[in-house]
Amino acid sequence: MSRRNRGRDRGMFEGLQDAPTLEETSNAIFSAGDLPATPPIKVKFIDIDSIYPDPTQPRRTIPSEIRQLWQGNSSDISDLIAMWLDYVGEKNGSPFQLEAYLLGGETERSAEDGKLNFEPSSAVEAGLFHLVELASSIYRDGLTNPITLSHAGKEYLIETGERRWLAYHLLNAYFRADE
Numbered sequence: 001m002s003r004r005n006r007g008r009d010r011g012m013f014e015g016l017q018d019a020p021t022l023e024e025t026s027n028a029i030f031s032a033g034d035l036p037a038t039p040p041i042k043v044k045f046i047d048i049d050s051i052y053p054d055p056t057q058p059r060r061t062i063p064s065e066i067r068q069l070w071q072g073n074s075s076d077i078s079d080l081i082a083m084w085l086d087y088v089g090e091k092n093g094s095p096f097q098l099e100a101y102l103l104g105g106e107t108e109r110s111a112e113d114g115k116l117n118f119e120p121s122s123a124v125e126a127g128l129f130h131l132v133e134l135a136s137s138i139y140r141d142g143l144t145n146p147i148t149l150s151h152a153g154k155e156y157l158i159e160t161g162e163r164r165w166l167a168y169h170l171l172n173a174y175f176r177a178d179e
Contacts, residue, residue: 043146046156048168049075051149054157061131061163063087063124077166078173088125096125101132102139102174135167135174143168 020028052073062070062080066087070080089095120126147161158165 046149048165050154051147051156051158051165053162053165054150054159057158057162061127061166063127065124077169078176081166081170081173084124084128088122088128092121092125096128098132098174101129102136102170131163131166131170134163135170138164138167139171 063084066080066084069083070076085096085098120129143164145161145164147164148159149156150159
């Protein structure tokens with residue numbers, strides 16, 4: 001610090017002995033007593049086979065070519081994934097490397113951000129790859145952001161989280177076929 005600044009800053013903390021601490025200030029600003037009352041969030045564990053995509057919502061995850069062939073049932077979601085894999089394999093002339101991307105080692109991942117090294121050749125392949133990347137993340141780290149649903153009779157419709165729902169089914173289909 002220069003001599004000029006030292007002289008100017010002398011006594012800058014005088015009179016602050018009675019000032020509130022950072023913790024006291026934080027508590028005064030963010031105290032729970034000042035917040036409006038919010039209703040409690042209800043969490044209920046639901047069988048994933050009773051969850052369905054909402055047909056009124058636009059489906060951007062599943063390509064339209066594949067979506068048209070699917071009936072929208074959870075019971076045949078593994079067929080949907082197989083159709084998607086076959087479709088991408090036919091378009092590329094080589095099979096989609098599901099296992100390499102789903103369970104790939106560190107050699108396929110970028111050193112900077114940990115993402116898989118991949119250049120999709122089409123939008124359909126990119127959508128499948130991003131779904132596989134999400135499934136890989138769920139397999140590695142667990143599901144950190146749950147799916148939100150709305151109740152519709154005996155069924156539940158997805159409000160948010162269709163890609164997570166699809167990623168679960170991709171993992172289920174892959175590991176069930178592996179057994």
